[in-house]
Amino acid sequence: MAVVTGGAGGIGRALGRRFGQEGMKVVLADVRKEPLDQATRALAGEGIEAAGVVTDVTDYSSVESLAKETLDRFGAVHVVCNNAGTGAVSEGYMWEHDLADWRWGIDVNVLGVIHGIKAFVPMLLGQGDGHVINTCSGNGGFAPIARGAMGGPATAVYPMTKAAVLCLTESLYTHLQMTGTRVRAHVLFPGGFLNTGIWESWRHRPQRYAPTQKRRTPEHTLADVVARFEAAGARIEFTPLETVADQVVEGIRADRFWMMGPPTPAEDVVRRKATSILARSNPDYLVDVLSQSAAKTPATEGGKH
Numbered sequence: 175m176a177v178v179t180g181g182a183g184g185i186g187r188a189l190g191r192r193f194g195q196e197g198m199k200v201v202l203a204d205v206r207k208e209p210l211d212q213a214t215r216a217l218a219g220e221g222i223e224a225a226g227v228v229t230d231v232t233d234y235s236s237v238e239s240l241a242k243e244t245l246d247r248f249g250a251v252h253v254v255c256n257n258a259g260t261g262a263v264s265e266g267y268m269w270e271h272d273l274a275d276w277r278w279g280i281d282v283n284v285l286g287v288i289h290g291i292k293a294f295v296p297m298l299l300g301q302g303d304g305h306v307i308n309t310c311s312g313n314g315g316f317a318p319i320a321r322g323a324m325g326g327p328a329t330a331v332y333p334m335t336k337a338a339v340l341c342l343t344e345s346l347y348t349h350l351q352m353t354g355t356r357v358r359a360h361v362l363f364p365g366g367f368l369n370t371g372i373w374e375s376w377r378h379r380p381q382r383y384a385p386t387q388k389r390r391t392p393e394h395t396l397a398d399v400v401a402r403f404e405a406a407g408a409r410i411e412f413t414p415l416e417t418v419a420d421q422v423v424e425g426i427r428a429d430r431f432w433m434m435g436p437p438t439p440a441e442d443v444v445r446r447k448a449t450s451i452l453a454r455s456n457p458d459y460l461v462d463v464l465s466q467s468a469a470k471t472p473a474t475e476g477g478k479h
Contacts (some may be wrong), residue, residue, distance in 0.1 A: 175198055175199040175200065175201070175248045175252055176189070176190070176193040176198050176200050176201070176252065176254075176370075177203065177240070177241075177244055177251055177252040177253070177254050177255065178200065178201070178203065178254065178255040178257055179206060179229060179231055179237075179240075179255065179256055179257050179258035179286065179290060180203075180231075180257040180258030180259060180309075181201075181203055181204050181210065181226070181257070182201030182202065182204035182206050182209035182212075182226075183204075183209055183213065183214060183370065183371050184211050184368065184370030184371055184372065184415065185257055185309065185364060185368065185370060185415055185418055185419075186204070186255070186257045186258070186272070187213045187216075187415075188415035188418060189255055189257065189418075189419050189422060190213065190217055190222075190224065190420040190457035191216075191217060191220070191222070191223060191414070191419065192416070192419035192420065192422070193203045193223070193253065193423075194217055194220065194222030194223075194224060195202065195334075195383070196423060198252070199202055199223045199224070199248055200217060200222060200223070200224040200225075201224070201226075201227055201243075201244050201247075201456070202214055202217070202224060202225070202226045202227070203226075203227050203228075203229035203231075203240050203242070203256070203258070204226070204228070204259070205228065205229065205230050205258075205378075205380075206378055207228050210226040210228060211226055213392055214226035216298040223423075225247060226360065227239075227240050227243055227244070229278045229470070231256075231258045231282060231286030231289055232281040232282055232285060232286060232289075233250070233259055233289075233318065234289045234292065234293070235298070236294060237286075237290060237292075238289075238295045240293070240297050241273060241293040241294050241421040242296060243291065245297065245439040246291060250301060250441070251294060251298065251304065252298055252301075252303070252304050252305065252359075253304065253305045253307065253426065254289040254290060254294045254298070254304070254305070254306050254307070255308075255309070255362075255459065256286065256290035256291070256306065256307070256308045257307075257308060257309040257362075257449050258279060258282060258286050258364075259283050259286075259372060260282040260283060260372070260440055260445075261277060261332060261374075261375040261379070262322075262328070262329040262331065262332045262375075263275050263278070263279075263329070263331075263375060263376045263379065263393070264329040264330070264331050264391065265326070265329075265389060265390060265391055265392060266326070266327065266390070267276050267327050267451070268327070268329075268330035270389045271329065271330065271331060272385050272386055273384055273386065274329050274383050274384060274386050274387075275329075275383075275385070276331055277383060278380075278383035279334075279335050280332040280335060281383075282330075282335075283332070283336065284335050284338045284339065284342070287308050287339055287342055287343075287402035288342065288347035290306075290308075290310070291306065291342070291346060291421070294306065295346075295350075296355065298355075298357045299355055299357055302355065302356060302357075303355075303356040303357060303359045304356075304358075304360075305357070305358050305426050306345075306357070306358070306359050306360065307342075307360045307361075307362050307422060307425075307426075307433065308339050308342065308343045308359070308360070308362065309360055309362045309364070309365070310336050310339045310340050310343070310361050310362060310363050311332075311333070311336040312363055312365065312440055312441075312443075313328075313332060313333045313336060313350050313365065314332065314333030314334060314335065314336030314337040314339075314340075315336050315339070315340045315361070315363060316339060316440070316443050316444050316461065317333075317443050317444075317447050317457070317459060317460055317461075318330065318333035318334070318337075318472045319460075320460040321461075323428065330353055333427065334345060337473070339361070340361055342360040343359055343360070344361075347431055348361040356376060356410065357430065357471070358429060358431075360422075360425055360426070360430065360431055360432075361421060361431065361432060361433065362388055362418075362421070362425075362433040362451065363432070363434045363435075364418045364421075364435065365418075365434060365435045365438060365440075366411070366412070366432045366435075366438070367410050367411070367412050367413060367430075368413055368415065369396070369412045369415075373394075373395065373396040374394075374395055374396060375389040376393045398411065413435075413439075417435065418435075420428035421433055421434070421435055443459050443460075443461060446458075448460045
């Protein structure tokens with residue numbers, strides 16, 4: 175059976191459906207009750223045995239309750255997807271970011287994964303097998319995007335948290351290996367553009383993370399991002415969420431740590447970053463979302479900008 179946080183929509187809902195198609199029982203967890211109920215009913219309508227549990231991943235007691243309720247209802251857990259996440263809501267340069275934005279991003283994207291590991295891994299170890307899949311992103315997992323779709327500096331909050339998710343998952347993989355268990359850790363890089371609610375996370379921002387600074391610009395929607403790309407002569411092709419879910423199922427079967435799709439040009443940043451580290455050179459591999467180099471200032475003598 176599978177547990178998926180952030181299961182009310184987007185990748186999480188697609189994962190729940192895909193696991194159900196494999197004959198697994200599914201628990202979808204999300205902080206939003208109404209969309210969660212809709213997602214659960216949709217799976218049940220397809221003949222999938224599914225339950226929805228309202229869960230706040232920023233609160234460990236809530237995740238602990240999710241684990242207990244899952245075990246009480248189904249008796250075991252085989253796959254845990256720490257998938258809940260919040261997107262970019264900050265504006266301006268990173269020293270201008272609202273501290274509430276940092277707290278929200280860290281609590282959901284980092285602590286949410288830590289809470290999932292803390293609550294479920296001991297259960298999996300007790301069973302002797304299972305899989306933990308943590309959702310990452312090339313934005314941070316590879317390198318932070320430097321320039322955003324709307325033309326200004328991209329938020330530093332989101333990529334910082336996704337870099338942490340990668341490090342957490344690498345550490346989890348090593349720690350599990352040291353125990354000799356058959357429990358496995360995996361990191362998911364969905365890849366490409368995804369038509370999910372994470373672009374508009376601000377719509378369901380909890381009051382306890384309410385902004386403490388007045389915004390200078392309006393909140394952006396996915397439609398704004400698409401319009402910006404089209405104005406620049408670029409065309410957005412969304413990666414089907416079903417493709418991402420297939421990627422996870424295939425990765426579990428292959429016992430693959432890196433759950434990634436086919437190679438893309440975006441992965442060149444990994445090679446360039448490694449080269450920069452080994453050469454002790456400046457990070458000229460940072461890019462904007464239109465794949466333009468973020469290093470606009472020409473180099474002067476001595477290699478300095």
